[in-house]
Amino acid sequence: MPDAGAAQLVQLLTPEGERVEHPDFSLDIGAEELRALYRDLVLVRRVDTEATALQRQGELGIWASLLGQEAAQVGSGRAMAAQDYAFPTYREHGVAWCRGVDPLNLLGLFRGVNHGGWDPNEKNFHLYTSVIGAQTLHATGYAMGLQKDGSDGAVIAYFGDGASSQGDVNEAFTFASVFNAPVVFFCQNNQWAISEPIDKQSRIPLYQRAAGFGFPGVRVDGNDVLAVLAVTRAALQSAREGNGPTLIEAFTYRMGAHTTSDDPTRYRLNDDLESWKLKDPIERVKAHLSRNGLADQAFFETLEAESDDLAARVRKGCLDMADPGPLSIFDHVYADAHPLIDEEREQFAAYLDTFEGSEA
């Protein structure tokens, strides 16, 4: 994994949509693949927008928007091979998309019908983890398992800039480094941890943390899907080849509120937002496609329609989602029989029966 260029932000596509070269990271990519990436970016943003709307309408309890982070997520998500495994935070809707997880699965959690509930092993995409940083250790352990199995899979552990301060994340760095585990630590530095700017977490760029643990760190333009793809591929490849972990800092910006419960006007000014709008991860790919004749009007129109369909499906699926029954509380707490759970389930069922037909 090249470390040399790390001092500089790796970029392969400028905000204006121009391809640029980087001494350490290159990407050979055809028109079709570019269009596919663009499609991913557009669709994940559309799912996100729809989810935000659903929350406003009371259909979701909360939503953590990925707005502005589409490239970081699609770039890294598309860098993964089938046998690779992702451990997300609560914001990796774009990665979920790339892994083939149905957006409706994500919505269940935010609607409050479950705490996750998709089968992590079906798409090699672990459940969302909301305790900050905890999943980086699971990812490391999983990677240690891959290593023991002699598998050629690798793992990506997602986390935020705020999470870099948690003990768990730093312990994950130590374990991964000492055991040379095939794991890529992918930090989306969106520059905010709720209301706290990045300087409350670190006084130096985050990618430099890796050197302190003995593995390479790279800062990539997190709004550049091509650069993220190239850098993540290289890091996964490096892990696969037995070179151990890499830290990728995807430098980006949280364009929306932390979640729909948050009110960013209390703690940040509009200026930054305006300047980051010019770095939009989708616009630059669109500009690149258009300017170079890599996609025609029909492509954009078809995508628009697909996007509308997806949004409609997500909306309908959300509204159709059944609430869990009261006795589901007792399900899946244990794999094996458990007398206390059985007793409580039985008593509660009997108690609920007393209301049968009554109004209470």
Add this chain to the structure above:
Amino acid sequence: MPDAGAAQLVQLLTPEGERVEHPDFSLDIGAEELRALYRDLVLVRRVDTEATALQRQGELGIWASLLGQEAAQVGSGRAMAAQDYAFPTYREHGVAWCRGVDPLNLLGLFRGVNHGGWDPNEKNFHLYTSVIGAQTLHATGYAMGLQKDGSDGAVIAYFGDGASSQGDVNEAFTFASVFNAPVVFFCQNNQWAISEPIDKQSRIPLYQRAAGFGFPGVRVDGNDVLAVLAVTRAALQSAREGNGPTLIEAFTYRMGAHTTSDDPTRYRLNDDLESWKLKDPIERVKAHLSRNGLADQAFFETLEAESDDLAARVRKGCLDMADPGPLSIFDHVYADAHPLIDEEREQFAAYLDTFEGSEA
């Protein structure tokens, strides 16, 4: 705080007792001060030897020997100013000595008559902390307090190579760095965490961890009391001047067992021990003093006698130590009155009274 020379082990006195220069760290030191350091080294080793003997004779439950780490502890301990504050692990008997804490205070803990019990504020030496790493956060918080007070004091947080893996230690690095706290992280890398060699904690030299958090790290010859003194003084001064934390890795070797309960023959060979014997922290100062005529036979003889007296006093003090009474269990749990404690104390006193005069 100079960082440039960090790649190299800072040394000012060779194992053969020769003074050498270092581009970044220098020390102007007279004969008297040198003799005083030598005296410290000899006396702390003597206390340690006596404590080990007391443990063997059943007078202490356990003892954690500092054998081999005298220079790291005396050098750093003597670098501190009166207003500075130390947060030790469980092995900093040499630092305690430099702060003026009576060795008998330390013995109380290992004998089992208390869990510490000296007044930390009397000598600015906190209680021993045995939960690995926890004290580094206390040290950082204390340093933040000094900063708020506008004090010109600084703090030293001691910890071991094993401790570097704990989340708490890395969180301390983050807090200290972000708040620019006047704290020196002093890691005695004695190359073992009980039976685990340093490569189970890190694949690169530990001093490099600091750079990942945005502050300087220095590796110093931990068996060279002069180098440790110079480097620690510089780090404390840097902290005092508002430049924030420094990590010092004192590269040394645990010459004895982890504690008297440990059996190192199960996990390490004698070879390393033999080569480290040649780097003994006391012998090199003795050689330097003798060879340069900085101390005469009378000095060494007087010190020998003082050492014997100290050992005798420690032994007698240990044997004379009174066991705590049963009702002491309830003391000092809370500052203010507490009905449950009061009730239990009363009931237990009444219960004990029933045995009065009986044989039970």
Add this chain to the structure above:
Amino acid sequence: MTQITLAKGVNMGLRKAMEADPKVLVMGEDVGKLGGVFRVTDGLQKDFGEDRIIDTPLAESGIVGTAIGLALRGYRPVCEIQFDGFVYPAFDQIVSQLAKMRARALGKVALPVVIRIPVGGGIGAVEHHSESNEAYFAHTAGLRVVACSNPVDAYFMVQQAIASDDPVVFYEPKRRYWEKADLDESLTLEAATPLHRARVMREGNDVTIAAYGPMVKTALEAATAADEEGKSLEVVDLRSLSPLDMPTLRESVRRTGRLVVVHEAPVFLGMGAEVAARVTEECFYSLEAPVMRVGGFDTPYPPSRVEEDYLPDLDRILDAVDRSLAF
């Protein structure tokens, strides 16, 4: 008289304490400009500055660990834990350091640290945001644990907690943050009920209901409903979970002969277990029925769409009352 919410009560209490003692600090995640995710520290940083209202790195062990260091230096830090489910990374610092350091030092240091925790469910939140973990801390010697249930108590109790020279875990019932009550600001701290005293919120003769935090309101509603059925419930707000105010509980139970303990936390080894065991031992001959416990089930806190089934409500309390009366 000012009408305040419970959140405002804590806010005003913090302000009072900070005005009275320059050593009082507030630290935590997002407590500064944002005023905390529940706005409990709203406006404090503007008035007291970044030096006293400290936005920390995102690390709970770091928050509590550095608070301990600040306390050793003479400060009185109030740590905000953003949600109940996020206190566990600080568990070691709380139970091994904060709780034990004074005894370790034979009384030579004091640890006046307050850990504020918004607690419990009922707000439709996602996982980890609705937990009730008071039993962990109440089982830990060296800590004091209290829970406020209303705006006026919130105002006084947070000040008392800060004034305590012992570490205090201070629970705020998050779904009651917006409940309102009138506060007489002219009342002094000295006039307030002592921190570790329970309070009879409603007198009754048939069954005693002991609750705390968010469940006090539910218990009072149950008492009103029971009244209509001719059952007279006495409601005791425990307020202090460690230590427990046994005299108040004893007096009530000896009179009514029956006790139902209510909390959101799982029943197994929840506070109800201790209250039941202790009251039974001290009031054995007065009890006409075993102490009944109404609490969360012994499962992880469920998804929000089913939390109303998980949480004790009026009906489940009345059911327990009936079961008690049936003995």
Add this chain to the structure above:
Amino acid sequence: MTQITLAKGVNMGLRKAMEADPKVLVMGEDVGKLGGVFRVTDGLQKDFGEDRIIDTPLAESGIVGTAIGLALRGYRPVCEIQFDGFVYPAFDQIVSQLAKMRARALGKVALPVVIRIPVGGGIGAVEHHSESNEAYFAHTAGLRVVACSNPVDAYFMVQQAIASDDPVVFYEPKRRYWEKADLDESLTLEAATPLHRARVMREGNDVTIAAYGPMVKTALEAATAADEEGKSLEVVDLRSLSPLDMPTLRESVRRTGRLVVVHEAPVFLGMGAEVAARVTEECFYSLEAPVMRVGGFDTPYPPSRVEEDYLPDLDRILDAVDRSLAF
């Protein structure tokens, strides 16, 4: 028949489990060449290699967190926590991740992780090396918590814990590590008492003593002493703390009418609270006296020179028996 110590029992049980299933791993601090500070993993690394007996970095959260990841990959990790007082840095990973992940995944993942903890006092150790923290984990839904009290149980129970698809906190009474008993190695796991079943260790008629882990031996000694005074004590080894084996307890208490619960942990919200509350509810009309609790005091574990006063002993158990009989 082989005579083994309790430590050897765990060691042999681990070996059996590792031989039977290549997915079983042991991980922790100093578990390799040293064989752990109590030599429980002695010889295992030599036979199973560094890949399966893993010396980890010194970080408990890291140990449990990576064990969870390994479990997700299909391994069955057995984590050794060096001493009871050092499990707290892993608390978040245990209660928020290990305990809850299966429910979070609607049953789609299993977390067969065992956390071995040498527990309790009586060995003259310094602070943090003598704690009894089972109540924290027993209060946590999603975990199973067991405690062995003798060499034969140690051997079988550790294998059963490893075989469980649920996470198990496995307590080993450290001051009983050197107690000896005969093991019939020809017995299979299937023939052993199920993991979550309590066991009547000695039959009696007057008072039931419920104990677990290190206190079982003490309770049996108390029973012998009581016998001489003409009091017949029944001793139940709870073995499983979560879930509790209520049928066995109920049957005993309904017969004797009296119960004393004994543990080293502080009484306030200790296991005794739950046992007392539950037994009282289920056996209200059979109880002639309130359930008595004998445990550690509600203070931090004291310095070793006074630990014999802190720990429940034969006399304190007999005192509780007398108090029970006096009702």
